[in-house]
Amino acid sequence: MNEAAETPALWLRAVERGYGRGETRIDVLGGVDLALWAGQSVALIAPSGAGKSTLLHVAGLLEKPDGGTVYIGGCDTSGMSDDERTAIRRNEIGFVYQFHHLLPEFSAQENLILPQMIRGLSRAESKKRASELLTYLGLGARLTHRPAELSGGEQQRVAIGRAVANSPRILLADEPTGNLDPKTADHVFATLTALVKASGLAALIATHNLDLAGRMDRRVTLHDGKIMELA
Numbered sequence: 001m002n003e004a005a006e007t008p009a010l011w012l013r014a015v016e017r018g019y020g021r022g023e024t025r026i027d028v029l030g031g032v033d034l035a036l037w038a039g040q041s042v043a044l045i046a047p048s049g050a051g052k053s054t055l056l057h058v059a060g061l062l063e064k065p066d067g068g069t070v071y072i073g074g075c076d077t078s079g080m081s082d083d084e085r086t087a088i089r090r091n092e093i094g095f096v097y098q099f100h101h102l103l104p105e106f107s108a109q110e111n112l113i114l115p116q117m118i119r120g121l122s123r124a125e126s127k128k129r130a131s132e133l134l135t136y137l138g139l140g141a142r143l144t145h146r147p148a149e150l151s152g153g154e155q156q157r158v159a160i161g162r163a164v165a166n167s168p169r170i171l172l173a174d175e176p177t178g179n180l181d182p183k184t185a186d187h188v189f190a191t192l193t194a195l196v197k198a199s200g201l202a203a204l205i206a207t208h209n210l211d212l213a214g215r216m217d218r219r220v221t222l223h224d225g226k227i228m229e230l231a
Contacts, residue, residue, distance in 0.1 A: 007074040008035035009169045009202035010059060012227075016067035017054055028054045030225025031068065036170070036202040041193055043213035044206040045230065046222040052206040053174055055222065059204060060093050060172045061085045073169055090119060094163030094201075096173040096192075100155040102147040108134055108158045109143040112165045119166050126165075133161040136198075137191055153184035160192055164199060171196065171203040177212065185209065 012034045018027040028051040036042055046052050057063040059070060061077060069078045072092055077085060102111050112130035117123060134143055137157045147155050156176060163171060176192065177185035189212045196203045205216065213219050219230040 008071070009038050009073060010034075010036040010204070011071040011074075012055075012059060012068065013071065014068035015055075015058055015065045015070065016225075017051075017058055017063065017065050027225055029058065029065070029222075032222075032225070032227050034059075034204075034220065034227045036204055038169070038200045038202050039197060040218065041196050041203045041205065041216040042218045042220060043216040044204055044220055044222070045208070045210065045213050046206075050222045051225065052222065056172050056174050056204065056206060059170075060095060061089050090115075091166055092169045094166070094168040094171045096156075096159055096163045096171065096176045098175040098178040100147070100159035102155060102158055102162070104147050107144045107146055108139060108150065108154075108161075111147075111158055112162050115162060115165050129165065130161070133165060134158070136195070137161050151184070152180055153188050156180065156188050157191055160188070160195065164195065164201065167199070169202065171201045171205075173203065173205040175206055175208065177207070177209060185212070189215075 012032050015029055015032040017029040018025050020026055032055060044052055044055065058065050061070065069076055072088055077088065109127065109130045112133060113123065113126040116126035116129060131143060134140060137160065139154060139157055142150060142154060150158065177188050180188060193215065207213055220227050221230055
């Protein structure tokens with residue numbers, strides 16, 4: 001195996017995170033160790049309040065850990081400036097949330113074009129990739145539709161497309177099918193996992209859906225602030 005294959009796309013090493021001070025402090029992450037490799041989907045299963053969202057925020061460089069290190073593609077992010085962390089979030093990490101957060105005044109295609117243009121791609125390049133991605137996601141006939149003209153499942157697939165529009169290394173998803181009915185959730189999840197395999201993403205997906213989690217490569221949980229692998 002070559003060195004690139006051995007290097008995790010995302011590596012959380014002894015990560016700690018808590019809130020408050022003194023007697024009011026709550027320790028959420030107490031030395032989390034977790035590595036994800038390219039093309040691998042990992043389900044994060046834990047009850048509400050266990051720290052799933054905090055873990056995703058730290059992994060996505062939205063919050064700084066109180067201790068430990070987050071490595072992105074082997075790069076230590078702990079000493080990076082806010083601008084450097086922002087650049088990594090924009091270029092290396094895609095986010096999908098329970099609610100799609102699409103821009104309502106723009107079409108499906110335009111919602112994918114904008115983040116690419118912000119990164120520096122031309123409008124023509126951005127439009128071509130947006131069309132290709134949405135077609136892959138089964139939305140080729142819906143390119144010009146605005147979010148209000150799309151179903152819940154279609155909106156979430158647009159959100160997935162937007163998350164990977166800049167060809168990130170890592171995909172972080174927080175209950176991405178939580179607002180969908182079971183049949184739609186299954187379809188969106190199948191699309192998401194197929195995209196992970198096809199693009200070589202490393203995906204960490206928080207979910208309460210044990211059936212969907214069972215179809216992923218690995219399953220982990222948070223217990224007393226630490227990561228535990230599940231069967």
